[in-house]
Amino acid sequence: MSGILYLAWRHAAAHRARTSLLVACVALALWVPWTAGALAGQYDQALRSRAAETPLIIGAPGNRYDLTLAALYFRPSQLETIPYQELERLQEGGRATFIPLHMRFTARGYPIVATSVEYAEFRGLQPAEGRHALRLGEVALGADVAAALGLRAGDALLSDPTELYDISRPPALKMRVAGVYPPAGTPDDGAVFCDVRTAWVLEGIAHGHAPAEEIDEALVLSRADESVAVSGALMEYAEVTEENEGSFHYHGDTALLPLSAVLALPASRKDGTLLKSAVNAEGSFQAVTPAAVIGDLLGVVFRIKAFFDLVGVFLLGTTALLVSLVFLLSSRLRGAEMRTLDRIGAPRRVGAGLIGIEAALVLLLAGALAGGATAATLRWLPDLVSTF
Amino acid sequence: MGTAHLVLISALLLAGCSDHGATTSSPTGFPSGGGELRPVVAVASGPAELLAAAAVGPERVERVAPEGAPLDRWRPDDDALDAMVSARRVLVLGDEAEPWLQRAGLPPSRTVRLDAAIPEASWIEVGSFAHTHGGGESHTHGGVVAEAWTDPALLRAMAQRTRGQLGAVLGEGEASAPAWTLGARIDAYADELDALAEALDGRALIATHHGMEYLCRAAGIRLEVTELELDGGGSHPNDDAVRRLAELAGQEGAHAGVLVWPGPLDSAFAEKARQELGLRSVDFDLGASLAGSDTLTRLTQSTARLRAAIAPE
Structure with missing residues (x-):
């Protein structure tokens, strides 16, 4: 592990509570739209396929x-x-x-x-x-x-x-x-x-x-x-x-x-x-024709869904800004650490690199956590289509 | 609109941020539901066997009921049901002639009902029995004579429907020759009925069952029915029917001197009727159940036998 990566990792590990909170916040902000999107896709496909298999209802x-x-x-x-x-x-x-x-x-x-x-x-x-x-x-x-x-x-x-x-x-x-x-x-x-x-x-x-x-x-x-x-x-x-x-x-x-x-x-x-x-x-x-009826129904739903897509974007944007603020404030608190690095001859970009790598680490962990949570949700949530 | 609202709200709650492209439905390639069906016509009655054989050839007709099984009491076992469900078509007479149809789940799309070929006005109604349950609606049991195939004209109508319904599925080409033969045989049966009517010369036939109603109507024969409710097993006859029979037998010259048994002949009562009422018993096979020879053969032979048995005036 290169020095800068090791330092970022040690810093994140040393501030477990802060890092955990950041990971949880970002994971939650990712999990909600990911899960909802995947579920909507599944239901959309399931609803349409059963309807498409049924030619006519009288x-x-x-x-x-x-x-x-x-x-x-x-x-x-x-x-x-x-x-x-x-x-x-x-x-x-x-x-x-x-x-x-x-x-x-x-x-x-x-x-x-x-x-x-x-x-x-x-x-x-x-x-x-x-x-x-x-x-x-x-x-x-x-x-x-x-x-x-x-x-x-x-x-x-x-x-x-x-x-x-x-x-x-x-x-x-x-x-x-x-x-x-x-x-x-x-x-x-x-x-x-x-x-x-x-x-x-x-x-x-x-x-x-x-x-x-x-x-x-x-x-x-x-x-x-x-x-x-x-x-x-x-x-x-x-x-x-x-x-x-x-x-x-x-x-x-x-x-x-x-x-x-x-x-x-x-x-x-x-x-x-x-x-x-x-x-x-x-x-x-x-x-x-069931396919047309279900298509109409889902068409209305997905027109309104665009609004929820926008809400998701705002949620992610807000979270991103808050995370940025945390890292900005964190960088100020780490002023003494940065000066020490400067005195021992480390290049000036190392300070920014440390914060960037730590942020990437948080995003990576949050992404993995959100992905796992999404998969678990899809696996364990009752099949709403079959009991529709 | 309650359900639609519910669905809309549910879907809104579930809807996420990613839009998946809508799939378009295609109504082509519909499952037929009959991919594994055997290319046979399943039958449980004599008339259905006769007509199916004439329409698609006897090799494509499969019996699902045992020979001699009475239509009004037969109940298909699991093997018979499986055979009917897996056949390309099931040819049945209808609920009146085959009461088991009311209690068996045959596939509607593959079941051809011969009673659909009979015009409503052609059915012969007899005494029905109505009853109610408390405040429930009155409903009726019985009422229609089932043996419509014994009328040559109705048998032709049934044959035409059978050809139309089975020919397209199992090959009409092979059906043309037997169908033509069937027409000639129905003509011969009709001629035999005319000969019977001529021999009767206006005298009535006395029968123990309404099953002869159609053939008598077709030939212009007067029929008197007294339902003895005998099953051939030594049971006691219906007293009212016996009194009615005695009255009929007493009208000398008005009847042909025979007691026709379209159902099972009760030997003991037949002997009693001969000795006490002067009525000779003659059995008449209506061809309802499956047997060694086909329905039309049995009907024609029974008519000829009855004509031979009629006492000279």
Whole structure:
């Protein structure tokens, strides 16, 4: 180590408290914009990539941001539903593959995403254990859900009741875990998947119970040749088993069963354009391109972000000025030391060099500390995108 | 707009100082979700097998239900479900004929429903059973006769839909010859129905099941149905239905003197009906389940057998 470097190092080491404070101040001033920038970049990429992977979303008229975020991130929303027959009608057009989505319920706080096996195929989800949820009352768990609840294929999971004290509402459904998906690093990890028919059981639109002609007479309010009115106290099956599966049935017209949204995977760009314009021109429902919706949302965010960029610049500038002031004052306090150097024949630039090297040392340490802190933050901060 | 606001605020809090270039989305190269699908049509019923074989050739049709399994009671096991999910297409009759469809998660984009080919007005409704649960809405069970394929015109409509839906996916070229043959066979079945109607000469058929409604309507045959609720296993018949059957049998000259069993024939009751009511029992295979011969063959043979069994006036 050359003499000047050694002297700078010894001075910094001799004034540990001052040096540590300087390093911490500079590191903090660097860590905030670095971390925020890196996080923003990550989220921006993650948000846009999931949106870009999803060509079209069709849903009820209303807020397109709500529709997109509900369909991509399973965010709870107050979206109007669309009837299942709309999916069938679209399917007849043959322009795309249509995937139903129903997301109004939760199980142990995790969103229940009722869909079809095409969703798993589309997102590349292959069960790591068990199989897809293909039967009424079955679920397949995202990796995070399975890990957090400690569930495996063959276990059971209860849905969250919607109306705890209303006996006419369907009770919580005990669902069998058919399979577990491997980690995908997407919101799918935090979801409970089931067939869309299971959601209709949760809605109370489909249910199973003993045959009407075998119901306890105490529960029958009136009986005629072709109709019977049964008390609301009639216990519906709260679990679908091999024995009672055959008794599950729908109320009313199955074509009108509700969906939250429909994912459309057009066969080509042209089909996508024609499909979107046809749906929007008709007006009963809306078709949105998630990439455009998320792009709009992030566009607004990043316009405002320019202001925060400026704040970051000011923060760094202020810190730089304060650090300069510290070194300036420090150089005055070191007047005797500089005179000694001059008397023993050291060149005049050595004094400035000592202060410069010490400042560089502080910056280097602060940069390393800020870099490490940024990496640690990115590593340990919960993945906000997957739980968006 | 609540969620959007939340997102905006969240993103603002998270947004840092470096702007990463926006990526542009490309809607090309959409995953089809069917990369590993087997080039077969999965079927669980006789009519679906008949129509699929005519549309894409029998070598591309895969049975997922065992031979003779009754459609209204069959439940696919895990292997059958896996086979259907991995098939390029699943051809099904609809919820009425195949109730298991209401409880199985088939992929909608790969499931072709034959009931979609039937105009709403063509369905035949029978006595339904409505019930309510407390303050809930009234809902109905039953009500529609499922065996629409027994009507030649409706079978043609189903065949046309099958060709349209399967041909484009599994190759229409190979379908043309069997499809043409199917048309001729449906014509032959229709002729057999006409011959049956002619032999009946206005007399009614008495049947134990509504399954014959469509073929009788197509041929202009009067049908009287009395649902005995017998499963062929020695169970006790529905008393009301027995009384109704006795009334019908008593109207001499108005019926053909046969009791047609579209469902399982109960030998004990058949013998009783012959001795006490003078009705000869004839079984009639509607071709619903999978069997050794196809649905149309069974329908045509059953019609011919019934015509031969009709007592002379």
